[in-house]
Amino acid sequence: MTTENKNNGGRLNLLVATQDAEPVCEWVREALGKEPVEVTQPYAEESRLEIYFDTLLEAKIAKKALPAELPIQAAEAKEYKEQDWTTFWQHHFQTMELGKNLRIIPEWEDVPEDERTNIIINPGLSFGTGGHFTTRFCLEALEEAIQVLKPQTMIDAGTGSGILSIAAIKLGIPKVDAFDYDPVCVDQCNGNAARNGVDGTINFFQADVLEPGWYAEPSDIVCANILTSVLLEAAPLIKRATKKRMLLSGIREIEADAVAxxxxxxxxxxxxxxxxxxxCGLVIDV
Structure with missing residues (x-):
């Protein structure tokens, strides 16, 4: 008798033209209920999208469900092992310094002891390591906002790995609420908070930014590193949730004017x- 290996799963790899990545990602979110991982080199003409499933069978079924009119150059369903994901991050995610006093460190690397604020992250299947421009922008804009505005509260909409919320707490914001649509992200966030010695200090929860009810009262700062289409639809809610400043990213540069x-x-x-x-990223004051 065989038993299912809980450390294995299925992955659907999609190759698309970079300009087609966003509409394909939107279809994946709406049709499959999954958050794709986009692997793209700067200025590359092609992007690889990876969608992760609990089993290889689910990945194969998802491949068969791809509409013919979707602009996909190639699709492949294959098995992945937990060690494959770990190897991917160990290759692509390394210690980096950013802003005036921040340092992002993978949990498998040594933590330097100096004046910088260290944020230790294991991304798991979540988005947010500081390697992508959108996350770097939010971290650096957050650091500046804390220095200028002295905020006491923050909401992190679409928290991913929890990196922005953890940075906020370690940089001195006393009260932080953070949510994501994906419950897997919420579990990962709690783990990352524990890695940084701030477990129990951040209110991580599952919610949809498009649905009212994710904030009880406005916060000084709202970070929203989410997609342009979601930012546009959620704009009135995000604005009402903000007392002082919004840090918005997840925006393609050609879409920045529309969001602003x-x-x-x-x-x-x-x-x-x-x-x-x-x-692109935007700093918006109310």
């Missing part, structure tokens, strides 16, 4: 923006 204009029409003002040629 949406919040300006709600009575906000753009403070700054930054981008890397592909992705």
């Amino acid at each position: 204009d949406t919040f300006i029409q709600l009575g906000c003002r753009e403070i700054s923006r930054d981008g890397d040629g592909q992705w």
Whole structure:
């Protein structure tokens, strides 16, 4: 008799043109209920999307469900092992310093002892290591906002690995609420908080940013590193949840004006923006 190996699963690999990555990701989220991992080199013409499932059979079924009109160049369903995921992150995720005083460290690397604020992360299947521009932007904008505004409260919408919330607590914000649509992320966040010695100090929970009820009262800062389409739809809720400043990312550079204009029409003002040629982040004050 065989037993299922809980450390194995299925992965659907999709190769797409970089400009088609976002519509394909949207279909995956809506049709499969999964958050794809986008593996793209800067300025590359092609992107690889990875979608993870509990079993290889689920990955094969998802492959068969791909619509013919979806702009996919190649698709492959294969088994992955837990060690494959670990090896991926150990290759792609390394210690990095950013901002004035932040350092992001994979949990498998040694932690330096100096004046920098260390944030120890095991990303698991969650998004948010500081390696992607959108996460770096939010971390650096958060560090600056803390210095300038002295916020006492923060909401982290679409928290992923919990990296922004953990940084907020370690940089001095006393009260942080953080949520994600994916319950796997919430479990991973609690683990990362424990790795940083701040377990129990952040309220991690599952919620949908598009549905009212994810905040009891407005916070000084709201971080939302989520997709442009979601930011646009959730803009009124995000604005009402913010007392002072919004840090918005997950935005393609060509979409930045549309996001900024949406919040300006709600009575906000753009403070700054930054981008890397592909992705962009916005600092918006209410």
